[in-house]
């Protein structure tokens with residue numbers, strides 16, 4: 001290889017240099033006791049997984065770029081002189097993780113203020129107030145940047161922060177700490193506008209200096225962040241957050257690609273819903289019904305919808321977002337109203353239940369409208385996914401009546417594999433017929449041979465055919481539809497119907 005002039009070493013990766021120079025005298029500051037307590041909470045118990053620190057730092061960097069972009073729109077004064085990008089570089093030999101943004105940066109007082117805000121609030125009061133405040137108020141005590149920065153203490157034993165505000169004539173600073181008791185702050189030269197965080201990783205956190213590991217973490221949580229993210233010089237986030245785009249500007253092809261990406265599937269969605277609302281809460285979502293579902297008996301699918309907040313993944317495959325019977329739906333729900341709270345994962349239940357209420361009724365309406373739009377296609381959907389709808393009638397008391405509109409049955413008046421809704425049955429029943437009649441039967445011909453059916457046939461009264469064992473539970477849970485009782489055709493009650 002050498003003779004042929006091919007180099008065998010790794011392609012020279014573009015790593016972030018640490019060429020800032022501390023010039024001023026270091027002022028050492030003692031962390032306030034409250035901050036120490038909070039640090040230990042954040043560093044030890046707050047986040048479910050250590051990898052979350054990547055999401056938190058990327059989010060802070062994205063917020064800093066957003067602040068710079070916004071202020072540039074307001075007045076020309078601010079500029080970082082660099083593109084609005086986030087750069088991450090990892091170096092296994094140095095066990096180092098560096099993230100740099102060319103965003104708004106921090107002045108000396110902002111550094112102390114940001115650290116102070118959290119300290120001032122005090123860990124106990126902070127967590128209490130957060131619980132109270134967490135119910136959706138954006139102005140809860142942690143600012144835009146929150147405690148995310150402290151998550152670096154989960155993985156680092158030494159943290160250095162170089163920052164320079166985009167405000168004109170700002171000085172560069174170097175903030176450093178070992179996370180124990182104190183931090184130091186000094187002026188520094190050669191600091192780019194924005195913020196660079198250098199983490200020396202703990203021995204048990206070496207995996208965060210592996211490019212492959214960090215690449216997959218970024219793709220998992222921050223793939224839709226609104227700015228390009230480079231890892232050792234390579235762009236990581238490629239798929240754009242389709243749900244934020246104007247609905248009718250998104251093509252079917254884009255939906256197909258996006259569906260395949262978020263559902264890690266190869267088929268195409270048979271139904272697509274791009275739903276945005278700002279009342280009662282801001283929601284921007286894209287939901288898909290896959291062509292086929294993979295739930296063979298016994299292997300329950302996990303929920304298919306992930307929860308984002310401002311394009312950052314909060315809960316992958318979120319359990320609380322839709323009721324279990326809708327686990328076949330794939331997609332993304334992004335709600336800005338999720339309070340930027342301590343770990344974002346400590347999602348307040350009432351936010352989730354409010355989201356679930358809005359999303360569940362919207363999904364039911366969506367399926368109803370698809371049924372109206374193309375009956376044949378909906379019947380095909382129901383043949384494959386009907387089991388989930390029936391589970392919904394049996395398990396979701398709140399929506400039972402609405403879900404019932406999605407049910408479809410064969411009847412004595414339909415052809416094989418042709419189904420009607422309960423509404424269609426009610427609309428074409430006999431004038432003074434007070435009941436919806438059904439027969440539990442494994443297949444059509446058994447029903448038509450049944451002695452009970454004779455009277456109904458003679459009197460031209462339509463009977464639903466219930467082929468599935470679960471259908472019995474469905475009619476027992478439903479009991480009535482639009483004021484008409486559901487009655488078995490072979491029951492004593494049916495026998496005394498004056499119509500027969």
Ligand SMILES: Nc1nc(Cl)c2cnn(Cc3ccc(Br)cc3F)c2n1
Nearest residue numbers: 060061064105114145149161175195
């Ligand atoms: N990337 C980035 N950019 C900006 Cl503008 C801010 C503002 N606050 N934070 C979090 C943070 C980072 C370091 C230190 Br020291 C304190 C601190 F709160 C930011 N992070």
